[in-house]
Amino acid sequence: MGDSKVLEIPQVTSHNESSDPRLILLLLIKMINKSRGKILGVLALFLVMVWYSIYREDSFYFPVQENNKTTCPLGEVEKKAAQLIGNYTRDHPLFLQLKDYFWVKTPSLYELPYGTKGSEDVLLHLLSITHHSLPESIQSLKCRRCAVVGNGPRLRNSSMGDTINSYDVVIRLNNAPVHGYEQDVGTKTTMRLFYPESAHFDPRAENNPDTLLVLVPFKPSDFQWMEAILNDKKRVRKGFWKQPPLIWDAKPEQVRVLNPYYMEVTAAKLLNLPMKQPRKVKQKPTTGLLAITLALHFCDLVHIAGFGYPDSANKKQTIHYYEQITLKSMAGSEHNVSHEAVAIKRMLELGLVKNLTYF
Known part of the structure; x- marks a missing residue:
């Protein structure tokens, strides 16, 4: 941030004094008053003022946590997750x-979304045409470096695209x-x-192929709905709070069904929600x-980007990087x-995750 030789002026003070730029400024002014070379003094004062303004900016700058890819922190996520998630296991x-x-010897304890109790028959039809494995390209990684990309407005004009694309x-x-927002959100989508x-x-x-x-x-x-879409059967139209698409061009081999265990962990261990709630006050985790x-259950490094909602008092701030809806739209949702x-x-x-954008 400038010529280091010019910025050696603080040497006129002791080591302890040099850490206070205000003191440096006062001493320099005294030097200028006693100096015969007033012009040189004014120039030096100007340079120190520039340096001081940069120093102030740096002192208030909150850096985004760096993406350290030189070493793989194997075991760190498990160790720290165990501090937050009771009975943590992979x-x-x-x-x-x-x-x-x-x-089935041990049927699920809970109904959806925290288990599959009562939904086994319809689930069998769906699982008979979809897959359950992770791609070999992910399975074979010695270190899985993951980025979870939220939908928040922090991503707008962030230029985070290349950084996001660099994760495994x-x-x-x-x-x-993704289309139209590549510079800010990247182009790579694993899941x-x-x-x-x-x-x-x-x-x-x-998405990618x-x-x-x-x-x-x-x-x-x-x-x-999913089984009807993939088998091109008569679409399910009832039972949704918003009508899902009736045409959806996806291949069955691309589709996976998330284990409800992770919804249970999110609700019970991270949000302390009861698994059985009264119908009128139900709360569920966000996606x-x-x-x-x-x-946190299969990555060796977890970084997040685009998370965080505006303050509840801010009624006009949008909550997504790609549309104009505000926090008001979530008033009737089951999310806290x-x-x-x-x-x-x-x-x-805890250092369990690191942030790529301001939260």
Whole structure:
């Protein structure tokens, strides 16, 4: 930030004094008053004032946490996650698979979205045509460096695209577009978590050819919709708070069904929500917090971008980088965003995740 030789003026003070730029400024003024070379003194004063203004800017700058890719922090996520998530384990599969629903010995304890109790029959039809494995390109990684990309306005004009593309695994949410926002959000999509009402995106245009389309099931009709779409059967129209798409160009081999275990962990362990709630006061985690929870169970490094909602008093600030809806649109949702913000801040404090954008 300038010529280092010119900025050696603080040598006129002691080591302790040199740490205070205000004192340097006062001493320099005294030197100028006694100096015969007033012009040189004024020039020196100008340079110090420039340096001082830069010093002040640096002292208030809150840097984005750096993306350290030189070493792989193997075991660090598990170690820190265990401090936050009771009975933390990586033993549960990420996606549901057909074999687990034949001759089931231990049926799920909960109904959707925290388990599959009562939905086994319709789920069997869906699992018979979809897959459950992670691609070999991810399975074989010695270190899985993951970026979970939220949909928040922090991404707008962020120029984070290249940074996001540099991760091994990029997880995106719902209908967040890539096309037209590449400079800010990147182009790489390893997984996209969605549910039927949020599936209003073109799977081919907004994803890569090998992107995993991960269904987050909230209710039995979600399974029915997905199976009808993939088998080109009569579409399910009832049971949705918003009409899902009736045409959706996706291949069955791309589709995965998220294990409801991760929704249970997000709700019970991170948000302390009861698994059985009265119908009138139900709360559910957002897809964003769920995606972070998922990453904490199979990644060796987890960075997040585009998370955080505006202050509740700010009624005009948009909540997505790609559309103009505000926090008011979430008034009737079953999400408690301030509660979730506390959970994410706790993760940041523990160093469990790192932030690529301001939260």
